[in-house]
Amino acid sequence: MDKSTPVFVAGHRGLAGSAICRELERRGFDHVIVRTHRELDLAQFEPTRELLLRERPRVMFVAASKVGGIGANSAAPVDFLVDNLALQISLLRAAHEADVERVVFLGSSCIYPRDAAQPLAESALLSGPLEPTNRPYAIAKIAGVEMCWAYNRQFGRRWLAAMPTNLYGPGDNYDLATGHVLAALLRKAHEARGGRRRRLSVWGSGQARREFLHADDLARALVLLATLPETLYATLVAPDNCPLVNVGSGEELTIRELAALVARVVGFDGDITFDPSKPDGVPRKIVDSTRIRALGWRPAIGLAAGIATTYDDFRSRHV
Ligand SMILES: NC(=O)c1ccc[n+]([C@@H]2O[C@H](COP(=O)([O-])OP(=O)(O)OC[C@H]3O[C@@H](n4cnc5c(N)ncnc54)[C@H](OP(=O)(O)O)[C@@H]3O)[C@@H](O)[C@H]2O)c1
Numbered sequence: 001m002d003k004s005t006p007v008f009v010a011g012h013r014g015l016a017g018s019a020i021c022r023e024l025e026r027r028g029f030d031h032v033i034v035r036t037h038r039e040l041d042l043a044q045f046e047p048t049r050e051l052l053l054r055e056r057p058r059v060m061f062v063a064a065s066k067v068g069g070i071g072a073n074s075a076a077p078v079d080f081l082v083d084n085l086a087l088q089i090s091l092l093r094a095a096h097e098a099d100v101e102r103v104v105f106l107g108s109s110c111i112y113p114r115d116a117a118q119p120l121a122e123s124a125l126l127s128g129p130l131e132p133t134n135r136p137y138a139i140a141k142i143a144g145v146e147m148c149w150a151y152n153r154q155f156g157r158r159w160l161a162a163m164p165t166n167l168y169g170p171g172d173n174y175d176l177a178t179g180h181v182l183a184a185l186l187r188k189a190h191e192a193r194g195g196r197r198r199r200l201s202v203w204g205s206g207q208a209r210r211e212f213l214h215a216d217d218l219a220r221a222l223v224l225l226a227t228l229p230e231t232l233y234a235t236l237v238a239p240d241n242c243p244l245v246n247v248g249s250g251e252e253l254t255i256r257e258l259a260a261l262v263a264r265v266v267g268f269d270g271d272i273t274f275d276p277s278k279p280d281g282v283p284r285k286i287v288d289s290t291r292i293r294a295l296g297w298r299p300a301i302g303l304a305a306g307i308a309t310t311y312d313d314f315r316s317r318h319v
Helices: 015-026 045-055 070-075 077-097 132-155 181-194 215-226 230-236 255-266 290-294 303-318
Strands: 007-010 059-062 102-106 160-164 166-168 199-203 209-214 244-247 252-254 271-275
Touching: 007 015, 015 166, 015 215, 045 077, 059 077, 059 215, 070 077, 070 132, 077 102, 077 132, 102 132, 102 215, 132 160, 160 215, 166 181, 166 215, 166 303, 181 199, 181 255, 181 303, 199 255, 209 215, 209 255, 209 303, 215 244, 215 290, 244 290, 252 255, 255 271, 255 303
Parallel strands: 007 059, 059 102, 102 160, 160 244, 166 209, 199 271
Antiparallel strands: 209 252
């Protein structure tokens, strides 16, 4: 793909969006269109449509989203459902009107049923009940996947939906109330290290198993997908196929093991305790990344090294 291709990154200041921008820059793309949330509420269709009609991107990454951990999802289910639906309806309708050729819509592995066979294959979509703690968010994301597929079928669009596993990396949300587990653990371990009680308390039993992917590895996968040569791209977006592609590291561990690893990186050597009164979420979640791996992508950042650079980012921004 020509490096002067206009590319719109929706949500460019977020964890995934900022990594996509870094990857586009690294690959030499020099026409990247961005707007902050303050400049433009992408859930508002008319101004979003105006922007896309004016700028005419040929590629769009949908990394704008309302995102949060179990606590935030439980506290505000309406927001997670309605805000995400509004965003994706606005962005995808506008992209259709502006004739955006390639869209990579970002969902999440929570779209898959709670009890689906692991690793979670793309074909597991809608094969059973969802995990209740983030069902409203998952249903919004499933609607986003369905919208991409429906546009492909009804209007001959050629849009993709990528489903990353749990993400982390520089630019993460380290807020204890709204952040995801790894970023929250980094903050807790850092604060526990400096505190008097020297105790790190972790939500849940510690037994849940999770897979983590560095945002920069995700970004390499997403830019690879968006820039695939025509013949390869065409097979992914053929109207008969749900245009879903999982992206996972294949590196799985328990929350207990994760807490120990984070503590080691942070230099916290006090007690790690678990609070089983708090929810674990799904017992195990690892995605089947055969499809993206068949396209030549592999994660490059190991978990310990990735956590170390993320901790550097946390300290540079919050300490
Ligand atoms: N983080 C993960 O672990 C994870 C895992 C799997 C999948 N994903 C997926 O990856 C995507 C991006 O997640 P992320 O972790 O990068 O989220 P994030 O860090 O919270 O970034 C989301 C970005 O979207 C922007 N945004 C939200 N609503 C907007 C609106 N109405 N108009 C304009 N901008 C808006 C936010 O801006 P403000 O902050 O200014 O509102 C923020 O910059 C999501 O689709 C998510 O499902 C994330």
